[in-house]
Amino acid sequence: MASHAQCNLLHAYLDDELDLGRSMELEDHLAECGDCANEIASYRALREGIHAADLRYQPSSEFRSRLLSTLQQQERPQPTLIQRRIPRWSWAAVAALLLLASGALLLDLNQRSERRLASEIVTDHVRSLMASHLTDVATSDHHTVKPWFTGKLDFSPQVRDLSADGFELIGGRLEYLEGHGAAAIVYQRRKHIINLFTWPTPASDEEPQATAQQGFNLIEWKHAGMYYCAISDLNRQELTELASLLQK
Numbered sequence: 001m002a003s004h005a006q007c008n009l010l011h012a013y014l015d016d017e018l019d020l021g022r023s024m025e026l027e028d029h030l031a032e033c034g035d036c037a038n039e040i041a042s043y044r045a046l047r048e049g050i051h052a053a054d055l056r057y058q059p060s061s062e063f064r065s066r067l068l069s070t071l072q073q074q075e076r077p078q079p080t081l082i083q084r085r086i087p088r089w090s091w092a093a094v095a096a097l098l099l100l101a102s103g104a105l106l107l108d109l110n111q112r113s114e115r116r117l118a119s120e121i122v123t124d125h126v127r128s129l130m131a132s133h134l135t136d137v138a139t140s141d142h143h144t145v146k147p148w149f150t151g152k153l154d155f156s157p158q159v160r161d162l163s164a165d166g167f168e169l170i171g172g173r174l175e176y177l178e179g180h181g182a183a184a185i186v187y188q189r190r191k192h193i194i195n196l197f198t199w200p201t202p203a204s205d206e207e208p209q210a211t212a213q214q215g216f217n218l219i220e221w222k223h224a225g226m227y228y229c230a231i232s233d234l235n236r237q238e239l240t241e242l243a244s245l246l247q248k
Contacts, residue, residue, distance in 0.1 A: 016119040125231045135171030145172045157183035192234040201227040208243045219243045
């Protein structure tokens with residue numbers, strides 16, 4: 001790859017428009033090119049700022065009320081010639097359009113963020129299978145896996161022994177997702193490997209949501225200040241069962 005990735009290639013990467021092979025090739029480049037890595041990091045910082053502020057798809061009702069109240073005030077500057085020709089209701093329509101546009105922009109940013117995160121998770125899952133680096137600590141003892149992360153992350157991940165339910169714990173490893181450290185707890189169901197990624201999040205609790213990407217099933221949810229995503233080629237029903245067990 002050239003000394004710097006092309007701008008349109010970086011944008012395609014951010015928008016999750018590259019195939020898995022091209023995405024992995026670009027990530028190898030980002031590991032060596034500080035300029036390109038900084039450009040990617042700036043977008044991720046913007047996304048994290050939006051999440052941290054708990055922005056929604058639409059402006060708050062308080063904001064809408066203040067804006068409409070301002071528009072309806074009786075004392076106004078002397079209207080210009082253009083203002084005299086435009087009915088008062090038209091300004092309210094303009095304000096409504098601006099509100100809709102801002103809501104649509106936030107929605108688009110949020111959807112791009114979710115697609116980008118899903119792509120990162122799929123890439124890390126595939127890499128863990130291809131590189132024979134599935135675990136940093138290989139054991140079925142959750143009392144060994146959980147304390148292994150101490151001092152390596154700024155949080156303590158949940159590690160559950162679910163062997164009685166058919167999900168065998170085989171270890172854990174460190175990952176780097178969304179610009180920060182993450183824990184990957186590895187389970188196995190028959191011959192299917194399951195990566196459970198988790199890290200802290202400022203977002204409120206969310207029920208499990210199932211998606212599919214590049215042939216893998218993903219179940220993600222948020223609970224008690226933590227984000228979770230289980231990914232595998234296991235069928236969706238059994239992967240959802242794992243998510244339910246982890247929430248008990």
